[in-house]
Amino acid sequence: MEEQNDTSEIPMESQDTAAVIDLTEFDKNNSGNAFIQSEIPQICKDEPCCFGIDEAGRGPVLGPMVYGTSFCPLSWKEQLGDLGFADSKTLNEEQREALMKKIQDASDHMGYKIEILSPNFIANAMLRRSKHSLNAVSMDSAIGLLRLALADGVQVKEVYVDTVGDAKKYQDKLSGLFPDLEITVTPKADAKFPIVSAASICAKVTRDRATTGWKFVEKSDIDTENYGSGYPSDPATKKWLAGNVDPVFGFSQFVRFSWSTASTILDDKAFPVQWEDDDEEDEAAKGSASLLTFFAPKSADPRQKKHQFFNERDLKQVTVM
Structure with a gap:
């Protein structure tokens, strides 16, 4: 194990300018x-x-x-x-x-x-x-x-x-x-x-x-400051998550929504979602089309602009062959 130097006397900002990190x-x-x-x-x-x-x-x-x-x-x-x-x-x-x-x-x-x-x-x-x-x-x-x-x-x-x-x-x-x-x-x-x-x-x-310096691109009343340390065990972070969840679109891009702390709050405060492809898989197994396909307007333009939510997250429609 290599010996480390004592860092207690590291000079503070000894240079005239701070480090440059281009974000x-x-x-x-x-x-x-x-x-x-x-x-x-x-x-x-x-x-x-x-x-x-x-x-x-x-x-x-x-x-x-x-x-x-x-x-x-x-x-x-x-x-x-x-x-x-x-x-x-x-x-x-x-x-x-x-x-x-x-x-x-x-x-x-x-x-x-x-x-x-x-x-x-x-x-x-x-x-x-x-x-x-x-x-x-x-x-x-x-x-x-x-x-x-x-x-x-x-x-x-x-x-x-x-x-x-x-x-x-x-x-x-x-x-x-x-x-x-x-x-x-x-x-x-x-x-x-x-x-x-x-x-x-x-x-x-x-x-x-x-x-x-996080840029919150979502157009909503998200609290952009009082989120604590960001760790799941931090009460301030938990409070921020609970107070800044949208019942339809969930969290902002600042949140790792795969973390159990976030998913638990989503389960409690957001509307349940039934994904169309889940229904299609179930119906395909039965040899019939998804019921949801009957509600798609016949005149719908497939080039219709996506909701901002999907654009912000780089989500794209895909076809599974």
């Missing part, structure tokens, strides 16, 4: 995912590098989950440790912001790639017919970010990953996909390896910015 792409459409990345230092293309992967926001019922990665040359490991990185969960907001600025100031040796996974994307993945667990969503993001770095020319040699699920199975999966890399998957990697700590900072600062 423009995500703010334009927070129903989908978005990538944020730095320029790749030339030295990271010329020398073998270490590569850290970590996430922020896995547990909350509100807001996105963010996967962060950071990389630097192996020859720069000692200097990386001197910067004072630590698990982002042990630091306050000012300390995290100061460390994010340090990463950006070290742009001649350090780079990062970040993926913001929207609440809508997470919930849809977990509730679709071929369900995709949160662990699977997490692994997909980590793998995608590593592939992106390799495709961009980063000379990755060592990879350190904070695990989701069984560490050995995850490491075997990654080693099978990337047989030429030295991969270490372990719990608490963000407290053991400074490069993972740096990735943790990238993820946490980005999530905090995306959450506090």
Whole structure:
């Protein structure tokens, strides 16, 4: 286990400007995912590098989950440790912001790639017919970010990953996909390896910015401030969820509606819904058409504009062959 530096004396905003995180792409459409990345230092293309992967926001019922990665040359490991990185969960907001600025100031040796996974994307993945667990969503993001770095020319040699699920199975999966890399998957990697700590900072600062600056596109009287920490156990979050549910359309895109905390409130406060395709499947089994098809107006224009609810969530009509 690598020793971490004492972070109690990390200077607060020692630079004149704060870290710059461009959320423009995500703010334009927070129903989908978005990538944020730095320029790749030339030295990271010329020398073998270490590569850290970590996430922020896995547990909350509100807001996105963010996967962060950071990389630097192996020859720069000692200097990386001197910067004072630590698990982002042990630091306050000012300390995290100061460390994010340090990463950006070290742009001649350090780079990062970040993926913001929207609440809508997470919930849809977990509730679709071929369900995709949160662990699977997490692994997909980590793998995608590593592939992106390799495709961009980063000379990755060592990879350190904070695990989701069984560490050995995850490491075997990654080693099978990337047989030429030295991969270490372990719990608490963000407290053991400074490069993972740096990735943790990238993820946490980005999530905090995306959450506090969330763009509520829904045209309603949603309380956009008093939602608490976003964790299901927070009474303020539970109160916010109960007070901001629409009986027809449910929650705003800020909510991961696949979480049991949200689904319980929907069951209690929203109108029950009978999906047409469920009826069609039942009737097809009986050899007859769905009763609901008789109520469709014959003159209905199939090009009729969809309700805003469906446009906001990127929902599209599909045909199953």
